[in-house]
Amino acid sequence: xxxxxxxxxxxxxxxxxxxxxxxxxxxxxxxxxxxxxxxxxxxxxxxxxxxxxxxxxxxxxxxxxxxxxxxxxxxxxxxxxxxxxxxxxxxxxxxxxxxxxxxxxxxxxxxxxxxxxxxxxxxxxxxxxxxxxxxxxxxxxxxxxxxxxxxxxxxxxxxxxxxxxxxxxxxxxxxxxxxxxxxxxxxxxxxxxxxxxxxxxxxxxxxxxxxxxxxxxxxxxxxxxxxxxxxxxxxxxxxxxxxxxxxxxxxxxxxxxxxxxxxxxxxxxxxxxxxxxxxxxxxxxxxxxxxxxxxxxxxxxxxxxxxxxxxxxxxxxxxxxxxxxxxxxxxxxxxxxxxxxxxxxxxxxxxxxxxxxxxxxxxxxxxxxxxxxxxxx
Amino acid sequence: xxxxxxxxxxxxxxxxxxxxxxxxxxxxxxxxxxxxxxxxxxxxxxxxxxxxxxxxxxxxxxxxxxxxxxxxxxxxxxxxxxxxxxxxxxxxxxxxxxxxxxxxxxxxxxxxxxxxxxxxxxxxxxxxxxxxxxxxxxxxxxxxxxxxxxxxxxxxxxxxxxxxxxxxxxxxxxxxxxxxxxxxxxxxxxxxxxxxxxxxxxxxxxxxxxxxxxxxxxxxxxxxxxxxxxxxxxxxxxxxxxxxxxxxxxxxxxxxxxxxxx
Numbered sequence: 001x002x003x004x005x006x007x008x009x010x011x012x013x014x015x016x017x018x019x020x021x022x023x024x025x026x027x028x029x030x031x032x033x034x035x036x037x038x039x040x041x042x043x044x045x046x047x048x049x050x051x052x053x054x055x056x057x058x059x060x061x062x063x064x065x066x067x068x069x070x071x072x073x074x075x076x077x078x079x080x081x082x083x084x085x086x087x088x089x090x091x092x093x094x095x096x097x098x099x100x101x102x103x104x105x106x107x108x109x110x111x112x113x114x115x116x117x118x119x120x121x122x123x124x125x126x127x128x129x130x131x132x133x134x135x136x137x138x139x140x141x142x143x144x145x146x147x148x149x150x151x152x153x154x155x156x157x158x159x160x161x162x163x164x165x166x167x168x169x170x171x172x173x174x175x176x177x178x179x180x181x182x183x184x185x186x187x188x189x190x191x192x193x194x195x196x197x198x199x200x201x202x203x204x205x206x207x208x209x210x211x212x213x214x215x216x217x218x219x220x221x222x223x224x225x226x227x228x229x230x231x232x233x234x235x236x237x238x239x240x241x242x243x244x245x246x247x248x249x250x251x252x253x254x255x256x257x258x259x260x261x262x263x264x265x266x267x268x269x270x271x272x273x274x275x276x277x278x279x280x281x282x283x284x285x286x287x288x289x290x291x292x293x294x295x296x297x298x299x300x301x302x303x304x305x306x307x308x309x310x311x312x313x314x315x316x317x318x319x320x321x322x323x324x325x326x327x328x329x330x331x332x333x334x335x336x337x338x339x340x341x342x343x344x345x346x347x348x349x350x351x352x353x354x355x356x357x358x359x360x361x362x363x364x365x366x367x368x369x370x371x372x373x374x375x376x377x
Numbered sequence: 378x379x380x381x382x383x384x385x386x387x388x389x390x391x392x393x394x395x396x397x398x399x400x401x402x403x404x405x406x407x408x409x410x411x412x413x414x415x416x417x418x419x420x421x422x423x424x425x426x427x428x429x430x431x432x433x434x435x436x437x438x439x440x441x442x443x444x445x446x447x448x449x450x451x452x453x454x455x456x457x458x459x460x461x462x463x464x465x466x467x468x469x470x471x472x473x474x475x476x477x478x479x480x481x482x483x484x485x486x487x488x489x490x491x492x493x494x495x496x497x498x499x500x501x502x503x504x505x506x507x508x509x510x511x512x513x514x515x516x517x518x519x520x521x522x523x524x525x526x527x528x529x530x531x532x533x534x535x536x537x538x539x540x541x542x543x544x545x546x547x548x549x550x551x552x553x554x555x556x557x558x559x560x561x562x563x564x565x566x567x568x569x570x571x572x573x574x575x576x577x578x579x580x581x582x583x584x585x586x587x588x589x590x591x592x593x594x595x596x597x598x599x600x601x602x603x604x605x606x607x608x609x610x611x612x613x614x615x616x617x618x619x620x621x622x623x624x625x626x627x628x629x630x631x632x633x634x635x636x637x638x639x
Contacts, residue, residue, distance in 0.1 A: 073410050075409075
């Protein structure tokens with residue numbers, strides 16, 4: 001199964017489809033046109049993008065269901081349970097409802113910004129999902145700097161949120177947008193410094209290489225400080241409780257998406273959870289070994305078809321479960337507390353983690369150098 | 378350090394230690410999560426009911442007794458049950474209703490001259506206070522444990538006496554709400570000079586506790602003007618009287634009134 005990749009699957013599908021079309025067209029000049037290699041490649045790329053889009057949307061919606069069910073148990077109740085098996089189709093129904101709804105634009109709102117904000121937020125979140133490798137076959141963005149690219153696209157969000165908040169012509173939206181911008185910019189720094197620690201140890205900006213470096217040991221053990229900083233900063237970047245100040249429904253009605261309804265609100269909602277998914281995936285990629293499994297797991301569990309994707313998504317959902325756990329436990333912090341934690345605690349900690357990573361590499365005291373052999377994360 | 382200033386670990390504010398500040402609520406949430414993995418406290422109502430035998434002993438009523446199959450909650454007030462056979466048409470339920478949702482309607486099977494009237498309840502207005510059940514002197518209007526009354530039609534929320542009688546016949550657990558009556562309850566008194574002996578009170582008394590007794594015709598001087606009346610006066614049997622006040626309502630001369638005189 002190692003030769004089958006996502007791209008080869010979509011390319012083969014495009015080739016077969018166009019061959020079928022040519023057979024229907026009876027080998028005429030039209031058939032020759034559709035069997036042009038450029039056409040096949042183009043359709044293959046389109047199918048590839050469609051698979052990525054479907055996978056990201058499906059995972060996002062299932063993630064919402066997963067959060068509702070988990071949060072229900074944390075609160076001694078059951079969450080969604082009526083539509084579909086255990087409420088699995090509830091969010092699809094909600095999405096359909098939002099899709100059918102009319103979008104109301106407030107008076108004197110900026111038309112371009114009002115529509116550009118959510119759309120760009122959604123699209124930029126989707127782009128990150130396209131960059132991330134999920135398994136050896138699902139490795140679309142095998143770029144040498146894919147980690148950097150993912151983080152750059154990830155940090156576009158405050159701009160789009162602020163544009164949509166400002167153009168809503170609503171004071172709550174504007175305050176939420178300001179808070180969001182302040183929070184995201186403050187937490188970019190520790191986030192990137194924690195990533196630097198990983199990059200120092202792995203010696204590469206390529207996510208694929210970082211995962212391959214974790215074949216024998218996962219990074220969360222030696223880089224536990226960086227992991228803590230990364231999880232905390234990621235919580236703030238995803239604007240989840242306890243760092244959901246920009247939405248703070250008790251103070252600002254719904255924060256920067258107060259004025260949004262219908263499909264534009266669905267864009268925000270989906271993009272939020274898409275970013276939560278991306279955050280969980282990044283944690284799995286950087287610290288939890290990606291699609292690799294520790295050596296003590298029997299090979300039967302790691303070698304079946306699509307095993308990489310299975311283990312990867314399992315880890316991702318467990319990491320997201322941690323976020324839900326935090327959401328169920330902690331109250332929202334104040335703005336001053338948020339910024340104090342970010343600048344006074346997380347940045348020194350992340351600098352410490354960079355220092356520790358550099359020390360580990362320079363004294364070569366890592367399992368990869370044969371110092372402390374410890375199989376598996 | 379003196380005793381007053383030294384604080385133990387238990388009395389310190391959780392904000393003092395940032396690790397504890399995060400770890401303590403997360404431990405609480407994890408404990409709750411593990412506990413509700415087996416079964417959350419929610420009783421999934423349309424599929425499960427509080428009165429199911431599986432919840433016996435789990436859910437206690439106010440008095441501490443467990444709810445069992447068919448058991449009556451303490452003072453539970455659901456849909457009414459009406460025993461038409463024992464209803465005496467005294468109107469007390471309709472009088473006592475604070476929402477004016479009870480209307481006395483004619484039911485078949487009465488004297489054609491004096492038709493029998495029984496309560497008809499509009500559950501769109503009813504607030505389930507139980508005053509009617511308390512007021513009912515015969516105990517024929519009680520409240521049951523049935524609580525599922527939702528219907529798609531507003532007209533179906535009006536329960537006729539026959540429908541209430543069906544609830545009675547379905548042998549649901551009933552909760553007769555009957556508060557203690559005061560010792561010196563007011564009784565029906567008569568202002569004799571005003572009475573004209575018309576028999577209206579005795580005729581309409583639902584419990585037939587009023588009897589018209591002869592009063593002696595005064596022996597005035599011949600030619601003196603005597604009031605034009607029937608020389609009878611109502612006498613109320615207090616032990617049978619249910620204090621419905623029908624006699625007061627029907628009296629044309631307003632000679633009956635409430636009072637505590639023995």
